[in-house]
Amino acid sequence: MPLTDTKVGFIGLGLMGSPMAANLLAANATLTIYNRTASKCAGLAEKGASVAATPKEIAQCTGTGFIILCVSDTPSLKAAICDTNGVLPGLVHGATVIDMGSSSVTATRQLANIVEEAGGRYVDAPVSGGEAGAKAGSLSIMAGGKPTDIERVKSVFDVLGDSLTHIGPVGTGQAAKVANQAIVGATVGIIAESLSLAKAAGADLDRVREALMGGFAASRILELHGQRMIDGAFTPGARATTQKKDMRQAIELAEEVDLSLPLMRQSRDLWIKMVDEGLGDLDQSGYFQFVESDQEPKT
Known part of the structure; x- marks a missing residue:
């Protein structure tokens, strides 16, 4: 399986996030999930995903792996990363934070700086294709970040989409x-x-x-x-x-x-x-x- 022994944390199990997380689990990722409405975790938990109580716990469980966020808006993204129980306090040096929602370009660049200063990597990778594409694993992914970071997460993107374009530096994916x-x-x-x-x-x-x-x-x-x-x-x-x-x-x-x-x-x-x-x-x-x-x- 393509993601065997790959640790992935997933935050945000909405219309898009839930089927995306399901595809990662089906690809044999070691998956830990979090959602503000905890009941949305039940279906994936029954299939083998671990459930975290906070984004901080997601980061701790994921270690140097991949932390994917697919939340509703920029304020929710900032909270999930920067709050007391957010990703940042639990971030392990070398981990990669991947924002796959639609967020502000300016906020993306600010958050990338914060994560990188804490020893992490940051990729903005919003998607197009809707719920149907999320279910089919056929999303179009628009990625911003360093070439080495994009290459590092390619195995994850290959599970989620059938089109990946590296647009340029952090923030250009959101642009x-x-x-x-x-x-x-x-x-x-x-x-x-x-x-x-x-x-x-x-x-x-x-x-x-x-x-x-x-x-x-x-x-x-x-x-x-x-x-x-x-x-x-x-x-x-x-x-x-x-x-x-x-x-x-x-x-x-x-x-x-x-x-x-x-x-x-x-x-x-x-x-x-x-x-x-x-x-x-x-x-x-x-x-x-x-x-x-x-x-x-x-x-």
Whole structure:
């Protein structure tokens, strides 16, 4: 098995983290897991994972191995690493910390400095592919870090994804993920609006999608999210609240580097509006419902 005798700690067992951790366990890693809601650890524990009480204990159990974090946002990442019971107080010299969530570029670089000063290594490796990719082990991984550190964690990445791109130094993985999520957010929005327009004009949406998939408008988002929009299948693979967070991070980064990006800013504002209207727990494809409900007369 590819990860036999490899110690891996995994923090964050959400929609993405749980299947990723399951794949590591299936690859025979010596896996220790932690989640703020402890009940989410039960399924993996039954399959042989050890459960830690704190991120600090994760670091202690993992030793010089790999500590993967897949948490919801930047504040949660900072807490998991830097709190009294976080990774940092238990970090063993030589361990590698890998952030596979979507986090702020600036915070990533700050945390990398903190971890490296404590004797650890740091890699930012956000992913694309959604829950389906996490389950299939077919994620696209965008990695930032030193070449030697990326090479060191390649065996772990090979289990989790089928595409690994070393973007550059620490923080550039997150910069690539920001670009990815901004494209996803804006594209989901225009597909939803376009399908709503075609529907209002009396067109059969299945045939519209079929036609568009054969032309220049074809995309993975139209293929998957477009079908979900037509089917009204909005059970989350990735929640609208997460997309809102990602769009906010994109604009925050744009402001930090002094760029004016009006389309991205408008997309962010619309995702915020969707969540504010109570649709935040829908899948990203639920944007179609947001567009449709926004057409209804306001009372």
